Amino acid sequence: xxxxxxxxxxxxxxxxxxxxxxxxxxxxxxxxxxxxxxxxxxxxxxxxxxxxxxxxxxxxxxxxxxxxxxxxxxxxxxxxxxxxxxxxxxxxxxxxxxxxxxxxxxxxxxxxxxxxxxxxxxxxxxxxxxxxxxxxxxxxxxxxxxxxxxxxxxxxxxxxxxxxxxxxxxxxxxxxxxxxxxxxxxxxxxxxxxxxxxxxxxxxxxxxxxxxxxxxxxxxxxxxxxxxxxxxxxxxxxxxxxxxxxxxxxxxxxxxxxxxxxxxxxxxxxxxxxxxxxxxxxxxxxxxxxxxxxxxxxxxxxxxxxxxxxxxxxxxxxxxxxxxxxxxxxxxxxxxxxxxxxxxxxxxxxxxxxxxxxxxxxxxxxxxxxxxxxxxxxxxxxxxxxxxxxxxxxxxxxxxxxxxxxxxxxxxxxxxxxxxxxxxxxxxxxxxxxxxxxxxxxxxxxxxxxxxxxxxxxxxxxxxxxxxxxxxxxx
Amino acid sequence: xxxxxxxxxxxxxxxxxxxxxxxxxxxxxxxxxxxxxxxxxxxxxxxxxxxxxxxxxxxxxxxxxxxxxxxxxxxxxxxxxxxxxxxxxxxxxxxxxxxxxxxxxxxxxxxxxxxxxxxxxxxxxxxxxxxxxxxxxxxxxxxxxxxxxxxxxxxxxxxxxxxxxxxxxxxxxxxxxxxxxxxxxxxxxxxxxxxxxxxxxxxxxxxxxxxxxxxxxxxxxxxxxxxxxxxxxxxxxxxxxxxxxxxxxxxxxxxxxxxxxxxxxxxxxxxxxxxxxxxxxxxxxxxxxxxxxxxxxxxxxxxxxxxxxxxxxxxxxxxxxxxxxxxxxxxxxxxxxxxxxxxxxxxxxxxxxxxxxxxxxxxxxxxxxxxxxxxxxxxxxxxxxxxxxxxxxxxxxxxxxxxxxxxxxxxxxxxxxxxxxxxxxxxxxxxxxxxxxxxxxxxxxxxxxxxxxxxxxxx
Numbered sequence: 001x002x003x004x005x006x007x008x009x010x011x012x013x014x015x016x017x018x019x020x021x022x023x024x025x026x027x028x029x030x031x032x033x034x035x036x037x038x039x040x041x042x043x044x045x046x047x048x049x050x051x052x053x054x055x056x057x058x059x060x061x062x063x064x065x066x067x068x069x070x071x072x073x074x075x076x077x078x079x080x081x082x083x084x085x086x087x088x089x090x091x092x093x094x095x096x097x098x099x100x101x102x103x104x105x106x107x108x109x110x111x112x113x114x115x116x117x118x119x120x121x122x123x124x125x126x127x128x129x130x131x132x133x134x135x136x137x138x139x140x141x142x143x144x145x146x147x148x149x150x151x152x153x154x155x156x157x158x159x160x161x162x163x164x165x166x167x168x169x170x171x172x173x174x175x176x177x178x179x180x181x182x183x184x185x186x187x188x189x190x191x192x193x194x195x196x197x198x199x200x201x202x203x204x205x206x207x208x209x210x211x212x213x214x215x216x217x218x219x220x221x222x223x224x225x226x227x228x229x230x231x232x233x234x235x236x237x238x239x240x241x242x243x244x245x246x247x248x249x250x251x252x253x254x255x256x257x258x259x260x261x262x263x264x265x266x267x268x269x270x271x272x273x274x275x276x277x278x279x280x281x282x283x284x285x286x287x288x289x290x291x292x293x294x295x296x297x298x299x300x301x302x303x304x305x306x307x308x309x310x311x312x313x314x315x316x317x318x319x320x321x322x323x324x325x326x327x328x329x330x331x332x333x334x335x336x337x338x339x340x341x342x343x344x345x346x347x348x349x350x351x352x353x354x355x356x357x358x359x360x361x362x363x364x365x366x367x368x369x370x371x372x373x374x375x376x377x378x379x380x381x382x383x384x385x386x387x388x389x390x391x392x393x394x395x396x397x398x399x400x401x402x403x404x405x406x407x408x409x410x411x412x413x414x415x416x417x418x419x420x421x422x423x424x425x426x427x428x429x430x431x432x433x434x435x436x437x438x439x440x441x442x443x444x445x446x447x448x449x450x451x452x453x454x455x456x457x458x459x460x461x462x463x464x465x466x467x468x469x470x471x472x473x474x475x
Numbered sequence: 476x477x478x479x480x481x482x483x484x485x486x487x488x489x490x491x492x493x494x495x496x497x498x499x500x501x502x503x504x505x506x507x508x509x510x511x512x513x514x515x516x517x518x519x520x521x522x523x524x525x526x527x528x529x530x531x532x533x534x535x536x537x538x539x540x541x542x543x544x545x546x547x548x549x550x551x552x553x554x555x556x557x558x559x560x561x562x563x564x565x566x567x568x569x570x571x572x573x574x575x576x577x578x579x580x581x582x583x584x585x586x587x588x589x590x591x592x593x594x595x596x597x598x599x600x601x602x603x604x605x606x607x608x609x610x611x612x613x614x615x616x617x618x619x620x621x622x623x624x625x626x627x628x629x630x631x632x633x634x635x636x637x638x639x640x641x642x643x644x645x646x647x648x649x650x651x652x653x654x655x656x657x658x659x660x661x662x663x664x665x666x667x668x669x670x671x672x673x674x675x676x677x678x679x680x681x682x683x684x685x686x687x688x689x690x691x692x693x694x695x696x697x698x699x700x701x702x703x704x705x706x707x708x709x710x711x712x713x714x715x716x717x718x719x720x721x722x723x724x725x726x727x728x729x730x731x732x733x734x735x736x737x738x739x740x741x742x743x744x745x746x747x748x749x750x751x752x753x754x755x756x757x758x759x760x761x762x763x764x765x766x767x768x769x770x771x772x773x774x775x776x777x778x779x780x781x782x783x784x785x786x787x788x789x790x791x792x793x794x795x796x797x798x799x800x801x802x803x804x805x806x807x808x809x810x811x812x813x814x815x816x817x818x819x820x821x822x823x824x825x826x827x828x829x830x831x832x833x834x835x836x837x838x839x840x841x842x843x844x845x846x847x848x849x850x851x852x853x854x855x856x857x858x859x860x861x862x863x864x865x866x867x868x869x870x871x872x873x874x875x876x877x878x879x880x881x882x883x884x885x886x887x888x889x890x891x892x893x894x895x896x897x898x899x900x901x902x903x904x905x906x907x908x909x910x911x912x913x914x915x916x917x918x919x920x921x922x923x924x925x926x927x928x929x930x931x932x933x934x
Contacts, residue, residue: 182567182641209651
């Protein structure tokens with residue numbers, strides 16, 4: 001800064017000198033005019049003065065001129081430099097900051113874009129689609145799983161399949177390995193996983209959160225098939241494996257699966273029998289939340305289910321078959337839900353005796369009919385019911401917050417997901433004496449006096465103790 | 476020429492005026508140009524743009540706002556110019572803060588008395604006894620789940636609002652998945668906190684009221700393991716040596732000399748520590764909390780800590796410096812129950828670890844937990860959820876991906892997969908599927924490890 005202000009001085013100098021020259025020139029004209037017009041005795045004096053002015057020694061005048069020229073050139077030089085800096089290319093701080101800023105912006109954009117996409121994109125193997133007639137297998141055929149598993153359990157009593165009288169359950173969920181198309185999508189995935197962590201901690205269920213594509217042919221909604229098979233085979237101590245979509249929230253923290261009801265069944269899925277067999281509707285069952293027993297039957301079902309899955313011509317052709325045979329199905333590639341429905345309809349005798357189509361509680365609860373009634377539920381009912389009075393699971397089908405576009409308006413989806421999350425979180429925070437300030441707020445308030453001894457609160461409000469005792473929920 | 480029009484005198488005056496005018500004009504032009512350039516409007520854009528640029532020069536936070544603006548601009552690039560009405564189906568345009576509002580649901584709130592000095596809660600003095608009685612009454616919830624294996628609750632958390640950084644939530648998601656995996660393998664429970672229990676103890680102090688609340692609400696928990704959201708497990712096979720701490724109540728990564736002798740503010744790290752559920756812990760929490768309340772108390776405490784501790788920069792009091800101060804000044808009272816662990820990386824500073832992952836894979840194996848294969852890689856200073864941290868964004872995020880994959884490989888190998896490289900999200904098989912899956916054992920023995928085995932005696 002200092003440089004620039006001092007640079008102004010030479011500029012003024014330069015221009016001053018220019019005008020000095022001009023003035024000098026005009027001055028001589030002036031004095032000449034004066035000489036010509038004067039007639040009085042003063043004329044002689046002025047003339048004398050004028051002559052005197054011009055009678056300055058030439059040498060000194062030359063010197064003066066020479067000095068002026070030197071200073072002019074110097075000032076001119078500095079002026080040019082300053083002009084270059086201000087108008088042209090220069091190295092001043094402001095332009096430097098601009099360039100740096102641009103660079104920073106571009107770098108960050110590049111980083112974000114790179115993180116969002118994967119440099120080694122799955123679409124690389126596009127040419128490797130399976131032929132239409134090729135048979136797809138999830139893995140080598142296993143036929144003695146029940147026996148093998150029983151032997152293993154006997155040899156490993158420290159990993160029993162029943163703990164405290166209840167079967168060991170493994171909850172499996174997941175999401176894609178790269179960031180969502182928008183920041184808000186990842187935030188809801190985070191909230192959804194917290195919600196699942198809370199439920200599973202209270203009920204002693206383990207979680208596997210998958211973020212890897214195990215089989216690039218079974219991408220998208222089909223990815224759960226190879227994953228479930230792999231987990232069943234690696235964890236023989238798990239009795240039930242429970243798949244849950246990432247957009248499903250637990251909304252009843254007290255409700256436990258009535259596992260005794262499923263003693264003689266191997267698959268539990270939410271749906272309606274009449275929609276399935278009479279209407280053959282493509283939404284008769286929902287594969288967003290369902291359970292498989294870890295047994296040979298399940299492996300066989302997965303093997304029969306998988307063939308419609310492989311990406312490419314197989315999946316497209318299968319999609320056409322499904323649309324033709326199921327009611328209300330739009331035209332798109334085969335999805336796992338439609339494929340399962342089709343399988344159970346066409347091979348009813350082989351599978352249905354072991355499939356429990358559950359609708360006495362919301363193992364999957366479609367969100368639209370539930371989220372607006374939360375206030376009413378809080379007023380009239382209590383957790384532990386699991387059905388339409390207090391839904392077990394609220395499933396945000398169609399919202400797709402991880403993508404760019406959903407099937408429903410964004411504000412409705414996000415607000416409803418928030419409400420479902422808070423509705424559930426209030427049940428968790430109840431033990432600690434807190435509650436959200438309304439169903440959409442991230443803030444909480446204290447709802448119990450702190451003077452009560454903490455263990456009294458634990459005995460009264462801990463869901464695990466409640467559930468063990470068989471007593472009801474208290475809020 | 477002017478002589479002909481005006482009188483000579485007038486002409487001369489006029490000429491002088493003209494000359495002066497020319498001089499003045501030229502000087503003015505030059506001054507304006509130079510001043511414009513100095514004030515930052517050197518690019519000669521529209522007047523409005525120039526005004527903005529000049530305004531920016533005078534704004535003292537201009538420099539600090541650079542990265543923030545950069546990220547905001549990057550975010551707005553994503554928005555396609557659509558409408559922001561409630562009918563929009565496009566997630567990119569939606570502003571989430573529109574819907575996050577407090578509402579009154581009629582449930583009575585119990586507020587603390589603001590006139591009283593801050594405390595974490597009513598004083599409890601017989602917690603050990605209360606807890607012992609409770610455990611006796613509830614044999615179904617023992618505090619030791621196996622021989623030498625205490626019941627541990629891992630506590631972590633993040634803000635209930637979306638991150639300012641567009642990819643921050645994604646890294647929080649990966650971080651929690653990493654913790655879920657470690658805890659599943661080691662039989663540890665998780666509590667993910669997304670609520671601010673005490674508005675006065677906001678920021679890094681928020682963990683104190685949370686920890687106290689959890690200790691008192693979960694008497695079955697023997698050890699509470701606090702872990703920051705920016706810390707990741709990188710050794711899935713390492714089991715914490717619980718017997719080593721049977722006579723201690725507070726385990727942190729650090730060095731005795733640095734804390735007690737040097738009073739160095741980074742002599743220990745509170746990003747990953749163990750706290751036993753007992754009266755002693757409640758007491759130290761009560762001693763720790765007073766420096767926390769936001770505002771004057773925290774600022775003054777910060778000045779004290781900067782003065783007393785070695786190397787501490789000037790900023791408000793943080794929980795870590797407060798612990799160093801307490802231990803250094805009250806060693807006789809607390810020191811014998813505090814274990815400063817440095818035999819393995821209960822907290823491992825990422826800067827010295829992340830570049831060596833390939834070397835570790837080549838030379839060592841999981842289960843060591845120390846500098847050869849760190850248990851925890853803690854991304855101190857990266858702040859992926861915020862708009863700007865202490866390190867360049869690219870290095871932080873890329874290294875977090877690598878650390879995540881490094882840990883994830885140990886989980887995937889259980890199922891016969893691994894990441895294609897430490898930078899890649901894609902996976903490939905390491906062993907083929909067989910028709911006898913139970914005969915295959917995973918290399919690290921993590922599928923059915925000894926530290927997860929339940930007691931063989933009947934329930």
